[in-house]
Amino acid sequence: MLNLKAIERKGGYNFAFLDENTKREIRRKTLKAVAIPGYQVPFASPELPIARGWGTGGLQVTMSIIGPDDTLKVIDQGCDGGVNAVNIRKLLVKTTGVGTTFDTAAASIIQTRHRIPEEPMSGRQILVLQVPIPEPLRFVEASMAKTREMHSEMDYSRMWVFLYENIVKWGEITIGARYPSLVNKRYLIDPSPIPRWDVPKLHMAETLYLFGAGREKRIYAVPPHTSVEPLEFEDIRFRVEDFSGKACVRCGSDHTYMNEIYGGPGGGKLYVCSDSSRCDKLRAQRGEAKTHAGK
Amino acid sequence: MPASNAFVLRVTNLAKRYGQGCPSCYALTGPAFATNICPCCGSIVACHDIGFDLEEGEILGIVGESGSGKSTLVRCLYFDEEVTGGEAFLAAYGKGGVNLFAESSQRKRFIRNHLMGMVYQNPLLGIKPHFTAGGNVAEKLLTADVYNYADIRARAASLLTRTEIPRARMDDFPARFSGGMQQRVQIAKALANNPPLLFLDEITTGLDLSVQARVLDLVKEIQRELGIAMLVVSHDLGVIRMLADRTAVLKNGRMVEIGLTDQILEDPQHQYTQLLVHSML
Numbered sequence: 001m002l003n004l005k006a007i008e009r010k011g012g013y014n015f016a017f018l019d020e021n022t023k024r025e026i027r028r029k030t031l032k033a034v035a036i037p038g039y040q041v042p043f044a045s046p047e048l049p050i051a052r053g054w055g056t057g058g059l060q061v062t063m064s065i066i067g068p069d070d071t072l073k074v075i076d077q078g079c080d081g082g083v084n085a086v087n088i089r090k091l092l093v094k095t096t097g098v099g100t101t102f103d104t105a106a107a108s109i110i111q112t113r114h115r116i117p118e119e120p121m122s123g124r125q126i127l128v129l130q131v132p133i134p135e136p137l138r139f140v141e142a143s144m145a146k147t148r149e150m151h152s153e154m155d156y157s158r159m160w161v162f163l164y165e166n167i168v169k170w171g172e173i174t175i176g177a178r179y180p181s182l183v184n185k186r187y188l189i190d191p192s193p194i195p196r197w198d199v200p201k202l203h204m205a206e207t208l209y210l211f212g213a214g215r216e217k218r219i220y221a222v223p224p225h226t227s228v229e230p231l232e233f234e235d236i237r238f239r240v241e242d243f244s245g246k247a248c249v250r251c252g253s254d255h256t257y258m259n260e261i262y263g264g265p266g267g268g269k270l271y272v273c274s275d276s277s278r279c280d281k282l283r284a285q286r287g288e289a290k291t292h293a294g295k
Numbered sequence: 296m297p298a299s300n301a302f303v304l305r306v307t308n309l310a311k312r313y314g315q316g317c318p319s320c321y322a323l324t325g326p327a328f329a330t331n332i333c334p335c336c337g338s339i340v341a342c343h344d345i346g347f348d349l350e351e352g353e354i355l356g357i358v359g360e361s362g363s364g365k366s367t368l369v370r371c372l373y374f375d376e377e378v379t380g381g382e383a384f385l386a387a388y389g390k391g392g393v394n395l396f397a398e399s400s401q402r403k404r405f406i407r408n409h410l411m412g413m414v415y416q417n418p419l420l421g422i423k424p425h426f427t428a429g430g431n432v433a434e435k436l437l438t439a440d441v442y443n444y445a446d447i448r449a450r451a452a453s454l455l456t457r458t459e460i461p462r463a464r465m466d467d468f469p470a471r472f473s474g475g476m477q478q479r480v481q482i483a484k485a486l487a488n489n490p491p492l493l494f495l496d497e498i499t500t501g502l503d504l505s506v507q508a509r510v511l512d513l514v515k516e517i518q519r520e521l522g523i524a525m526l527v528v529s530h531d532l533g534v535i536r537m538l539a540d541r542t543a544v545l546k547n548g549r550m551v552e553i554g555l556t557d558q559i560l561e562d563p564q565h566q567y568t569q570l571l572v573h574s575m576l
Contacts, residue, residue, distance in 0.1 A: 153401050157408075160437040165430045167444060168466050233444040 007090055009097030016063040017095040022046060026064035026219070030210060033221040038183030039151075040134050045217040055088055055113060056214025058130035062092065062111045065126065065210075072100045073107035078115040078257070078274035085113070102277045114177070116198040118256050118275040121207040123224055129192045131213035134220060136180040136190040156188050156231075163231060172236070179238070181230045183222055191228070197240045197257040202228040248273045251282040302386055303492055303524040304349040304372070309381030311367050314338025316379075324547065326567060331362070331548040340548045341367040345381070347543055347553060349492070352522040356539030356556060358529060358571065363545040365528045366416075369494045372526070373413045374403045385410060387491045408438035412485030412523075416497035418477035421484065424470035428460060428480045431469065432487050439488035454483040458513060475506035482513065486521075493525045499534055511537055532575050536560060544568045 016023065022044070029043040048056050066072065074089040076082025080102045088111060089100055101107050104117040111128045121127065137147040140158040150156065159180055166173045177193035181202070191199055192211060202209060202222050209222040222228055232238040247254040249270050256278065258271040273279035312320060317336040324331050324340045331340045342364040349355050357365045370376045372383060374395075382394040387410050395406060407413075412435075415421045422431045432451035441447055455465055458479040469477050478498060485493060495514065499507040515538065518525060527538050535542055535556060543553040544565065551565040563569045 153404050155404060155438075157434050157438040160442075161426055161430050161434045164433045164437070164444065164447065165427060168427065168429065233447075234442050235446075236444045 004100050004102075007093040007100075010094045013095045015068075015096055016066050017048070017091065018046075018060065018063045023064040026060055029219050030061060030064065030221065033210070033219045034208070034223050036187075037223055037226045038187030038189045038220060040189075040218040040220045042217055043219050045214050048214070049091065050087065052215040053132065055084055055111075055130040057212030057216075057219070058111050058113070058128045058214075059088055059091070059212070060214060061128045061210050061212035061219060062109060063095075065128075066092065066096055066098060066109055068096065068098060070098050070108045071106055072098050073102065073104065073110045073277075074100070075110065075112045075115060075117070075275075075277070077113060078117075079276045081276065082113075103281070104275075104277055114193050114195075115257070115274060116194055116201045118273075118278045119281075121205070123206045123208075126208045126210060129194070129209065129211045131190070131192040131211045131218070132215070133178070134190055134211065134213040134216050134218040136178070136188045138190075139180075151187060154186065156182075159188065159231065163233070167233075167236060173238075179230050181228050183228050184226050185229075187220075188231075189220060189222070189228075195241060195257055196230075196238070199228070199230050199238075200240065204228075243271070246271045248279060251279045251286070253279070253282060301351050302348040302384075302391070303351055303353075304386070304526070305347075305384040305391070306349075306372070307346045307382045309342055309345040309368065309371060309383065310340075310379045311342040311364070311371055311376060312338050312340050312379045325549045326546040326551055329547065331364070342371065342548050345545075345550050347550070349524050349526060352518070352524055353541065354518060354525045354527055354539045356527050356529065356535035356542040357545060358532060358535055358542060359545030360530065360571075364548040365530075365545055366496055368545070369413075369496050369526060369528055373411060373494055374407055385492065404438075408435070409440075409488060410490055410492060412488070412490040412493040414478070414481050414485045414493070414495045414498050416500050418469070418474065418481045421481040422469050422477065424468060424477075426468070427466045428455060428469055428472070428483075429465040431480055431484045435484045435487035450487065451483075454486060455480070457486075458483040459509070475502050475510070478502060478506075478510060479513070482510070482517075486517065486523075489521070491524060493523050495525055495527045497529055498527075499529070499531070514538060532560065532572070544571065 026043055029041045033041045050056060072092055074085040076085035093100055104119040109126050113130045135147055137150055137159060140162050141147050163173050177195050178190050179196050179199050180188055181191055181199055183189050191202060204225055206224055208224055211220045230238040243258055248258060249272055251273060253273060257274045259274050261270050261272060264270045315336055316338045319335050320333040320338050320340055321343050323334055345368060359365050371378045378396050383396055384391045385395060388406055429451040432454055433447045436447050436450060452462060452465060456462060460479055469480050499510055529535055539556045542556045542559045544551050546567045552568050560572055563572045
């Protein structure tokens with residue numbers, strides 16, 4: 001297990017690595033993004049000690065909003081121990097000295113890649129998502145000049161035709177992650193590569209969601225209590241992944257997003273919670289329950 | 296023409312100029328000078344002082360030689376081009392009292408998607424070859440806010456059947472269709488949202504004769520059954536004679552004559568129209 005306390009703040013860098021002017025620019029762009037839900041705001045995205053495309057968008061958003069009293073949680077595909085999460089956490093702690101946690105409920109800022117935690121979050125928390133491709137229309141239009149025009153005129157017909165042809169060809173919509181969703185009935189967003197399972201969590205949430213794309217230099221946001229509707233036909237509705245009849249081999253939970261791994265007896269399939277923190281928590285709670293029962 | 300008649304589309308003083316322009320552009324071009332290029336600044340006056348009313352269920356033909364401004368006129372009316380001046384009113388939009396050209400691009404898109412249909416000479420301008428035939432019709436329906444998959448499917452199938460595209464080819468790509476079939480897919484797409492107004496720009500040019508006849512039959516049938524008002528652009532007087540109730544003649548970006556098609560063809564008044572009619576084979 002990682003020893004969170006072993007990481008200490010190193011001197012020689014400004015608080016949270018970025019200089020104050022850069023942080024201020026990112027905060028200003030973030031405010032604009034919150035004011036226009038779902039609109040992609042361009043920002044400077046300067047160089048960082050990690051390469052673009054490895055979470056630099058989310059990292060910069062976190063760096064610009066973090067304060068000494070914050071408690072940080074960083075996850076990669078639902079796991080606190082993923083290599084991307086570990087490196088980002090180390091960089092942030094070394095340059096800020098903030099406390100970190102694996103516990104979703106205890107964190108004030110959660111930076112994440114590809115997942116939204118299973119545990120419900122509150123209005124005191126901010127979720128920062130790392131985004132590889134902020135443009136939902138990239139599926140159907142290569143030119144960024146054209147997609148900007150399409151957004152400004154709310155012309156999403158080509159995305160709709162894409163979905164229509166998906167159904168014609170496959171009988172259902174085959175987009176797994178990055179499901180295009182309409183924010184506040186106005187802007188179409190790419191909710192980052194979260195699975196469909198997580199998309200409904202964005203809708204009318206308590207929590208502020210900030211999306212940072214470092215390579216593409218865009219910030220966008222879903223503020224609390226904002227509608228986020230996945231595109232769906234009136235008669236063919238959006239649906240999340242189906243895990244019915246399957247349960248996590250570690251915690252036994254049957255209503256979380258699960259990873260499928262080969263490793264069972266005879267090379268069979270196993271299912272494990274993708275959100276490791278919740279899985280651990282549930283196991284710990286069950287352990288407690290056992291000791292209580294044993295007394 | 297009596298002004299009391301209900302109009303579907305009213306156009307007044309439409310002008311379109313390419314180039315920087317100068318004060319004498321309009322004064323020094325036109326049929327009287329046999330040019331639409333301004334001798335002072337070199338700007339091209341594609342259309343100037345064009346005005347007409349299109350009535351309910353009427354087909355208005357627009358004829359003229361290459362470069363007379365026919366296509367520019369319909370492209371302006373369909374918002375493909377930004378006009379330099381003039382006004383257009385649509386009875387179905389804002390009770391006919393709102394100048395369409397002054398609306399925002401978002402509103403223009405609404406008008407175009409909900410109240411107009413367009414068939415271009417080149418089918419690939421109107422349809423997307425990498426969407427299926429059904430997908431192309433679906434696109435027009437989706438832009439007109441129809442979001443029921445089964446309804447879209449059924450409507451696309453009926454329109455494509457109507458335009459003689461076999462049901463079996465509904466989910467094929469128009470890139471693999473013949474030119475005539477592509478044109479018919481384009482017509483099906485243009486009709487998808489039941490528009491009160493349809494623009495047809497040289498739709499039979501480049502098609503072989505039997506296909507031409509079928510496409511014209513189709514247009515005529517659609518007009519008779521659905522009562523859609525149409526603006527038909529053609530340099531082919533045979534097409535105009537067959538389709539149009541009234542005809543306007545364009546020359547060097549100006550409208551030189553407008554009247555009943557029979558009258559234009561049998562008793563042309565303007566010198567250019569006389570030349571045009573007498574050149575007919």
